[in-house]
Amino acid sequence: MDYISRELFVTVAFWGSLLMTLIIFSGIVGDHALARFGQHLLVGASVGYLGVLAIQHVLRPRLITPLIADPTGDPLRWVPLVLGILLIIAGLDRSFRTKHTHAPPRWRRTLHGLGRIPVALLLAVGLSATLFGALQGTLFPQFWRAAQIAFDPNVSVPIFLAGVLTLLLTTATLLYLYVDPTRYLAEQPTYVRRLLVGWLWLGQRAIWLAAGIIFARLMASRLSLLIARIDYLLLTFSATPFWRWWDGRLP
């Protein structure tokens, strides 16, 4: 029985995954109902799994169960519950409301206003963490490393040249992105104009080069995913009863 169940599972899993893979891949020939169905199924399954995980691993053990066990033990536990309920109600109201020909009633506007509080909290926390993290984790360390290379007398010549090249390309790229030569260079002296035009030329090439490198690595990445998918399908197909039956017929 177990053997039959496993065989059945492998077969159903293979044909189901093959069908879904082809449906998703068919999106490259254009937008059609089957491709949209595959995408909706993928997103729906992911969101559904996220919901189950959030309920089972977060909400129930860390919020609902402690509140039921001891409602007055930790008053702060009520805050996320209230904010979450507000967000859910506002979201449901927005999802199911019809187009009003007149202004919505006052209670509905109040509900929307309250629903903005958890959204604002989420955005504020996320943005502040991102901004402060970018300063302490990227800007300052990168700047410090560049300064070390620039002012270290014992640094080797290749590293020093690499630092100079990095500085040159960085400034050239920034110049190219922010300076419009037709607006700002027309009234400059000739030598300044020639210098900046050359600098901008370098920045443009640096952007092209960076885009080419990123595209090449991204292409390798996506090819790896395609190969892994084809590999999975081939290996799984070789384990199905159909393939064994077909293989047995071969001389």
Add this chain to the structure above:
Amino acid sequence: MSITRCPHCGTANRAGSNFCNGCGTDLRDSSPPPRDETPTPDELNSTNPSTESGSQPSVHVFDTPPEIPSNPHADSPATEPTTESATQQSASLPTDSSDEDDFADQPWLRLEFVTDDDEDSTGDAEDLTFDESGRLVTAVQGLLAPIRVATNIADNAPVPPIRAVPTVESVNNDELRLIRGLMAEPPTLVNYQVRPAQRRPRSLRIHWLFALLGLAVGLPAFLLLAGPVGRPYIWPGVEDAYITIQGVASNSLVVVYWAYDPATSGELNLAMQPVMRHLLQRRARIAVITTIPGGIATAERLIAQVRADPGSDNLSLAADLGQPITYAFLPGGAASLPLFARDPTTALLENILLFPPEQRQELVQRPALVIAAAAQAEDVQNWLEQVQPLDFTPVVAVTTAGADPILRPYLDSNQLFGLVSGFDGAYAYRQLLQPFTAPEDTLALLRQIVLQNWGHVALLTAIALGNLAALLSRETTP
């Protein structure tokens, strides 16, 4: 249009002017006081009797311009702004001897003054009418240069019609939105001439490109082709990662930040398999933490696969002897990482769900190493920005090939202790771990390299053909 006529020279001035533009007479003292008057069509058709008789011209202020199109006698010669009315008016101006003495030094202040330029130019009569800007006075005002005053504004002269401005009520909401959108941005100065396209631009046949790539990868896979096999480039950072993991002491805690799910596991598992195998060989205590829903399931699957693979290092036995692997899901995404950085023990204790609470304390200690396994560069950056500045734990990144260029500066600045990315990073790491890797893993990696090469051949062919087509069909500039 409201005007104030000078009582001295008859020049039409803007209403409320203090001094005359023609002679500089103080208009504030002029008497009688200005009166508002709206000329009727009859008044427009008749000449001003005071002007005709040569007496002192009165001051007229027009508040409401007459509508010329509604004038039934608009075609009559008396109402047209021609030179005749200007000539009549200039003839009616006072030209006594005292005025001549006043204008002896500044003859251009006389209305009948004609400069050489005016004599040379044609159409002087038209010049005396309104200029294109509709201003009454052109050229530099003042006494240093001759000024030209539009002298055709007589009391009976028609005022040019004012263009009707559409009211807001007549514009619907869509037009208002369009106008607002157009006015929201400053106008862009176009300083080049756009040549009209001589032919339709060629479409990028993206479907054919995808089909070509799919065939280039799919056919060798189905036909089980064994070549071409090349040796991938070994990027800097792989050996550093190997040395860092090799330095992990037995029984020390290694946190694996798992930031990828089945959508990208096809590529990342290639690189994570040897790294995880190496960690298990070192008998490290592994705690997998993730912020994405599918992270734990993906990690469990890969670790089970590594443990099941028979290698020459007898890893299955070593893994059984090692500490159990713990899994934790951190809710809140990247915003929860600072909490982990501040107190990793508590964060792990609260989120480890597979063990009873009395055993969790023994599982958690300060991590000796962090492996950031992420499909996107942003996830590794999040860790480096939110966590590492606070706990200073060494970090080794295992990422996709696409994230590699963005993360490489962090390797150069020593924020990353190692970087393993893509199939080529996986190949290089397996080379370092060669004696202990399972043969199946090596075969899968070789198949990956072969199919990658076929895909690259197809891509280079598409680029070459596209460039050739563009070269052959380019337009020649005459």
